[in-house]
Amino acid sequence: MERAEAENPSVAIEAVQDHLPALYFVFGRIRTEELASEVGREWDFLFHDEKEKVLKAITDTEKEHPDIFQRGHRRMLRKLLQQGIGYHHAGISPILKNLVERLYENRLLWVLFCTETFAAGVNFPAATTLFHSCRKWDGKEFRTLMNREFFQMAGRAGRRGFDRVGHVYIKIDEKFAEQTGFFDEGEVESVYGRLAISPNTVLSLLKWKTDEEIDRFLTQNFSAYQERRAEREIMGLLDSINQQYEQVKGYFCEQQGHPSCPLQRRKLIREQKRLRSSKYKNRPGSRERVDEIRNILAGQQTQRCLHEVCADARDEIEALGYQRAGLMGQVNAIKQQSEKYIYEYRAVKSVLERLGYIKEREFFPRGNFALELHVQEILVTELAFSGMLEDLPPEEVAGILAGVDYIPGRREFVPAPPYDPTPVHELREQLLEAEVPPNFVVWSGTPGFVAHAWYTGKSIDYLLENTSLQEGDIVSIIRRLIDLLRQIDDASHNNPHLRERVREIRRVIDRDEVAVVF
Missing domain, CATH: 1.10.3380.30 (Sec63 N-terminal domain-like fold)
Incomplete structure (x- = not known):
């Protein structure tokens, strides 16, 4: 992966001109059109015979849809396509999308500015992919791309049978360089299934499945399988932590926790100092506890031992305890999620019964109607x-x-x-x-x-x-x-x-x- 710094797209295109065609990913519809227009002012990638092929594809489209290039910035797109430049996003008409995709597939577009939808489910590879930014609006906030999102797009670089390697470039904003993602293919986020319990799901199950089949569907679907697998992995980690815990416990002697233990004495001394502080000394029972600690320390002599080993073991056990608590929390969350499907099913069924769609397995007119939706x-x-x-x-x-x-x-x-x-x-x-x-x-x-x-x-x-x-x-x-x-x-x-x-x-x-x- 290479990092290219460029003030405008033409500079970036110049840097990768030996590795075209290129997909230039932009997170904004209007911006894809603006950047394509900027490149169109300086670049023309097509030879005369290629321009004729593009023009024929355009005129064939215009015969079926005479006004297709007459709206908004579509005239500019018509001109850009004849220069081997295009843009593709959800805001353009399906007719133009189809034309752009056909031209790209026939190697008549050398630079295509597109949003991430072009990388989802459309198998159009490139020699190079460029990222105008590594941040996107996800419907709630601007955030850095996840590893999975980045590699979904970056993975378009490299055409089988044409390119020995694919090239990926990221435009870095000098003002916000820290906001550029530096992505690790080894840390691609897992894709998890999520069973959606809709009214149609409940009605279909009740109409066509037995109680046993419904239970199996809710507890053995792909999402539940993933959760069981995750639970097994976590339980394996817990077993390893428990083994470490038992091994570390072996470093302690039988005096652990006894007043003669240097570590225990230090703990008592710290408690004594705290109780003598201005914050605690006037609290009920503080003076009595101070006297008690003094008597304990006076009545026992400090044992001579390698207590530093015990100190390290104590710290390690504390760290293992935190890890174990975190993993147990994950196990509980997974168990709750598995039970959630059954809970959601019952909750939706209850709503349908309350509204008069069904009663147990009996379907009323509303239930039969909703079954088809x-x-x-x-x-x-x-x-x-x-x-x-x-x-x-x-x-x-x-x-x-x-x-x-x-x-x-x-x-x-x-x-x-x-x-x-x-x-x-x-x-x-x-x-x-x-x-x-x-x-x-x-x-x-x-x-x-x-x-x-x-x-x-x-x-x-x-x-x-x-x-x-x-x-x-x-x-x-x-x-x-x-x-x-x-x-x-x-x-x-x-x-x-x-x-x-x-x-x-x-x-x-x-x-x-x-x-x-x-």
């Missing part, structure tokens, strides 16, 4: 059974459903939807008062404007002009809505009117750039 099952079921999805205008239904399981970004600006969201807020409050866990009623009114506008025929351009969202965000909102409508369609087999309603809403919004192709 895979996101915010309780909230969506209650929206359906409240009549809102059938009684409200379809554009309002689209807006309401778009907010299911949506968490707004910290810098998102979206106008309020042109309808009253109060009924949804009231429904959520009723569910929370019924002790439904907050994570089962996640809803936001933020995407309502987007879905409502899209249903009523507004374009992507209109949404880009009136919100701070990027094209990829808008497509994601509508596609998530389409998927939820499909789930409600499957769940509504006993309600033809609702089924027809959601199918019509889906037909209207499944169009143009957001169309879902199977």
Whole structure:
């Protein structure tokens, strides 16, 4: 691994120009576009025949989507692609993502500025990876990359059959050099499974599994397996510590703790001094204890021995005790986690019974409906059974459903939807008062404007002009809505009117750039 210091990306590209293509990881969508534009002002990596291939790919895309490069900074991207430079992040449209990925795969992009999503599940290697920063916003705070995150991205460096080695460069900020991570592949954090006990999980288990199978599922899943393995490793460490403990105890003689032991005498003398201090001397019993210690010390002679060995052994035993306490704490935490799956299952089942979805293994209409859902099952079921999805205008239904399981970004600006969201807020409050866990009623009114506008025929351009969202965000909102409508369609087999309603809403919004192709 090499560390390259650069004031701008062009300097970094110049340093690695003999090791291209390069993935330049940046933790910010807008910044990927800005840095790509900066490099585009100074570099052009393509020969004439390569430019023709890129232009053909661009024009073929434009034939199917004539306005694809007319929005925002997309014209700049069109120009950059013809210079062998690109950018890739969640905010660009799926059509442009696909084009960028195809050009990179065909070795027509030599520098690609991208966010970490490009390293997750997309197998596009490079000769070099560069990091503009080693810090990222994780939704709560800015922090240094974990070893696992860093090597997931850095691991893209080195193409099988092309590069003998891969090159990784980190841009160091002179002002905050200490904030740059210096990563160790030997300390990559473990990936732990986490079983999520959702209402659908409980309903599916009750519908299709016996009690024995449910118990096995909760206690022998991958997460529980990892926890049992971790417990075995910790117990092995505890055995080793206990053996050391017994070995160290052998250094003590039979006078240990006796007033004749030099270490015990020192302990008594320290206690005596403390009790004579101004802080303790007037406390009840202090004077009596001082006299008692004086008599003990006077009545015993100090034993001659190598008490330094005992002192070292005592310190080692104390250290082993701290280690043992820490490991025992980990064992208790693991046992509690293993029991947590069973507790969560029972807690969710209790909620479903209280709401009238099930009774033991008997399913009621709400339970059968929720069984077909895979996101915010309780909230969506209650929206359906409240009549809102059938009684409200379809554009309002689209807006309401778009907010299911949506968490707004910290810098998102979206106008309020042109309808009253109060009924949804009231429904959520009723569910929370019924002790439904907050994570089962996640809803936001933020995407309502987007879905409502899209249903009523507004374009992507209109949404880009009136919100701070990027094209990829808008497509994601509508596609998530389409998927939820499909789930409600499957769940509504006993309600033809609702089924027809959601199918019509889906037909209207499944169009143009957001169309879902199977």
